[in-house]
Amino acid sequence: MSFRESISNQYQQRLDSGLLRELKTVESAQGVIVNRGGRQLINFSSNDYLGLANSDELKAAAQEAVTKWGVGAAASHLVCGHQSPHESLESDIATFVDAEKAIVFSSGYMANLAVPSAFLSRHDLLLQDKLNHASLIDAGLLCRASAKRYRHLDVDHAAELIKQADEPHLMLATDGVFSMNGNVAEVKALAKLCDHENRLLLVDDAHGFGVLGENGAGTLEQAGLKPTGQTLMIGTLSKAVGSFGAFVAGDSIWIDHLIQHARPYIYTTALPPAIVEATRASLCMIREPSRREKLHENVALFRNVATENGVELLDSQTPIQSVVFGSPTDAVHASERLERQGFLVVAIRPPTVPEGTSRLRITLSAAHETSQIERLVEALVA
Numbered sequence: 144m145s146f147r148e149s150i151s152n153q154y155q156q157r158l159d160s161g162l163l164r165e166l167k168t169v170e171s172a173q174g175v176i177v178n179r180g181g182r183q184l185i186n187f188s189s190n191d192y193l194g195l196a197n198s199d200e201l202k203a204a205a206q207e208a209v210t211k212w213g214v215g216a217a218a219s220h221l222v223c224g225h226q227s228p229h230e231s232l233e234s235d236i237a238t239f240v241d242a243e244k245a246i247v248f249s250s251g252y253m254a255n256l257a258v259p260s261a262f263l264s265r266h267d268l269l270l271q272d273k274l275n276h277a278s279l280i281d282a283g284l285l286c287r288a289s290a291k292r293y294r295h296l297d298v299d300h301a302a303e304l305i306k307q308a309d310e311p312h313l314m315l316a317t318d319g320v321f322s323m324n325g326n327v328a329e330v331k332a333l334a335k336l337c338d339h340e341n342r343l344l345l346v347d348d349a350h351g352f353g354v355l356g357e358n359g360a361g362t363l364e365q366a367g368l369k370p371t372g373q374t375l376m377i378g379t380l381s382k383a384v385g386s387f388g389a390f391v392a393g394d395s396i397w398i399d400h401l402i403q404h405a406r407p408y409i410y411t412t413a414l415p416p417a418i419v420e421a422t423r424a425s426l427c428m429i430r431e432p433s434r435r436e437k438l439h440e441n442v443a444l445f446r447n448v449a450t451e452n453g454v455e456l457l458d459s460q461t462p463i464q465s466v467v468f469g470s471p472t473d474a475v476h477a478s479e480r481l482e483r484q485g486f487l488v489v490a491i492r493p494p495t496v497p498e499g500t501s502r503l504r505i506t507l508s509a510a511h512e513t514s515q516i517e518r519l520v521e522a523l524v525a
């Protein structure tokens with residue numbers, strides 16, 4: 144079989160098994176209402192949890208910064224791309240999450256790729272939750288350490304694997320909020336497990352930062368912890384923050400090492416300074432509790448109305464709410480049916496989720512109105 148035939152067969156196989164991924168263009172700015180296929184849809188698929196991506200405040204900050212700083216950062220951080228906005232953002236983030244130091248990456252995917260390979264060598268061990276985000280799984284492929292996965296949320300299993308390990312250094316990596324189930328890692332127990340000189344805990348809080356905790360600092364804050372000692376936190380700036388980029392926060396000793404060794408930091412251009420300024424504006428906004436409170440009210444409303452109407456949901460108290468169908472075609476049909484009724488709810492299928500757990504992944508935003516949430520549940524019931 145030729146190379147072309149083999150690629151073409153793989154495409155056909157995906158199509159036949161209902162697993163083909165399709166790009167569908169959104170013809171408007173992001174928000175609760177978006178245009179797709181010439182129609183207005185109520186959006187329940189975005190990670191813009193606080194409705195900030197297209198907010199006046201972030202737009203104004205970005206516009207003002209474009210005038211002052213231009214568009215491109217023109218070089219990597221260590222050459223000459225690290226500008227005053229980047230420096231200020233790193234210190235703003237460190238203050239926000241109560242860490243000694245923070246370093247900004249171009250995306251969460253890159254931050255996740257960077258951390259295990261910067262700290263672990265061939266003789267070490269990377270231990271991960273079975274349902275960690277794809278970027279952490281890829282990080283395991285990139286770093287030379289041995290890799291093991293423990294059963295989802297199972298701290299005892301993680302402890303058992305740690306007990307068996309004879310590697311000199313061990314990193315345990317977990318999503319803070321799991322991106323497809325919306326449930327939260329047992330970070331307190333995991334931090335206790337890693338409070339040991341040879342172990343490091345990495346919490347990827349892409350969906351917790353800006354959403355959980357009294358000040359919105361995320362899963363660690365909610366658990367009464369912070370990124371210090373043997374704990375490192377990754378946060379994305381592209382979800383609740385409504386902007387773009389990511390960070391790693393922790394004690395200076397770890398962050399200084401990343402500046403020396405994190406290849407996805409060293410060998411890429413720094414973020415556009417205007418995006419960085421928009422992010423800084425957003426950090427001021429997300430610290431303020433009103434949007435977060437509204438978001439949690441919307442999550443509670445959705446769960447109450449859905450449960451009252453017999454819609455079965457996964458156990459999640461975060462804005463990520465999943466309705467599992469099992470078969471990929473059932474999930475896709477449900478998504479298409481909702482789209483005909485004016486809702487954008489994307490179906491998530493393997494390999495993003497495990498085989499047999501294809502689902503509608505519904506995400507709530509502080510910007511949703513009560514009637515929009517009630518109408519979604521009506522459509523789900525039908």
Ligand SMILES: *Cc1c(COP(=O)(O)O)cnc(C)c1O
Pocket residue numbers: 250251252253255276278318322347349350379380381388389
């Ligand atoms: C979205 C996501 C990422 C990637 O972040 P980007 O900034 O979009 O690259 C990493 N980890 C988790 C858990 C995510 O959900």
